[in-house]
Amino acid sequence: MEFLHNYTYIYYVFIIAVSTIITTFAIPSILHVARFRHLYDDLGHFRKEHDHGIPRLGGVAIFVGFTITSLLFCMTDKSLPINYLLTACIILFAMGLKDDLSGVNSNTKFVIQFVVCAILVILGNIRLTGMYGVFGIYELPYVISAGLSILLILLVVNAFNLIDGIDGLAATTGIIANGAFAILFIYIKQYELAAVSFAMAGSILGFLRFNLTPAKIFMGDTGSLLIGLISAVMALKFIEVNMQPTGKLQQLPEAPAITIAILIGPIFDTIRVFVIRIVNGGSPFVADRNHIHHRMLKLGLNHLQTTLILTGANILTIFIILLLKDYSNSFLIVLIVLMSLAFNWVITFFIRSKEREGLAFRNLFI
Numbered sequence: 125m126e127f128l129h130n131y132t133y134i135y136y137v138f139i140i141a142v143s144t145i146i147t148t149f150a151i152p153s154i155l156h157v158a159r160f161r162h163l164y165d166d167l168g169h170f171r172k173e174h175d176h177g178i179p180r181l182g183g184v185a186i187f188v189g190f191t192i193t194s195l196l197f198c199m200t201d202k203s204l205p206i207n208y209l210l211t212a213c214i215i216l217f218a219m220g221l222k223d224d225l226s227g228v229n230s231n232t233k234f235v236i237q238f239v240v241c242a243i244l245v246i247l248g249n250i251r252l253t254g255m256y257g258v259f260g261i262y263e264l265p266y267v268i269s270a271g272l273s274i275l276l277i278l279l280v281v282n283a284f285n286l287i288d289g290i291d292g293l294a295a296t297t298g299i300i301a302n303g304a305f306a307i308l309f310i311y312i313k314q315y316e317l318a319a320v321s322f323a324m325a326g327s328i329l330g331f332l333r334f335n336l337t338p339a340k341i342f343m344g345d346t347g348s349l350l351i352g353l354i355s356a357v358m359a360l361k362f363i364e365v366n367m368q369p370t371g372k373l374q375q376l377p378e379a380p381a382i383t384i385a386i387l388i389g390p391i392f393d394t395i396r397v398f399v400i401r402i403v404n405g406g407s408p409f410v411a412d413r414n415h416i417h418h419r420m421l422k423l424g425l426n427h428l429q430t431t432l433i434l435t436g437a438n439i440l441t442i443f444i445i446l447l448l449k450d451y452s453n454s455f456l457i458v459l460i461v462l463m464s465l466a467f468n469w470v471i472t473f474f475i476r477s478k479e480r481e482g483l484a485f486r487n488l489f490i
Contacts, residue, residue: 141326148330150189151341164177178340180342204320213350216349220344252363255380294348297390300438312366359383380457381460396468
């Protein structure tokens, strides 16, 4: 550990470089196999944005890059039970691969995801034990703590899966999330957790160069579910370690608000579409084209522009919350929600204006 403290930045650069290189070198081989075996995306699905076959096995490369780098270089201690984490990753990877190749029943997917979350929360003890007094809530009983933590992991995992609808969005969001957590972990001297976050960020970075418009490969469920899982685990650990002070910690009492700011893109979009589907009398799990990236495409933006705007908004939200971190978590969380609603409102305004072929004040409300 003394070596890690003395050569921290070299160590992290090495982790990012190795995970990026592994993923980068793995993808050409995956592309070759996918083309040889005709393993392409489903062009017939109404939500697809491409008119030609593209392999969707990029998540295999992300998994390989992350797993190998984590096993080789990530330091393990009590801050993160890496054995349970990798067990959960392998199970989710197997299910995602099956889904990408031939499909998996939605009920089966939910059961497997629940088992993965239970492994992390119950066996790995990766869970929220308190709420920092957010909206008057402090300590959580074990049953509520475990149940809430499982629900939060399920939400983030599926949120990343749902935003993987255009080139580069899920990958860029994953890099921002894990990169931000890594930097914050370094700040609070949680070096082992930072290493895991950097391993994931580097693995996604190696994939991203093949996924930006025009995409040569998609990450598929294999990739999006894995990115969501690691992001969720890092989120829970970031909140938890700041609640349990030790001698080496520089505490961040605003950790819950910062975490929400980091993950607000996929979380807000998922909750928004679920609420709209329920209000309209439909099932929240029936796919549609009402995600925020689909709505931005309606404005005439391309994949790259949409990705840059959404990730830019994500980064801006993080910076605003960090600048205002002296305020309470409750205030900051309400602010994040209001900012997200305002952003969505602006998109609605421009969609209405385009459909009505003219800007008008009434388009804000009707």
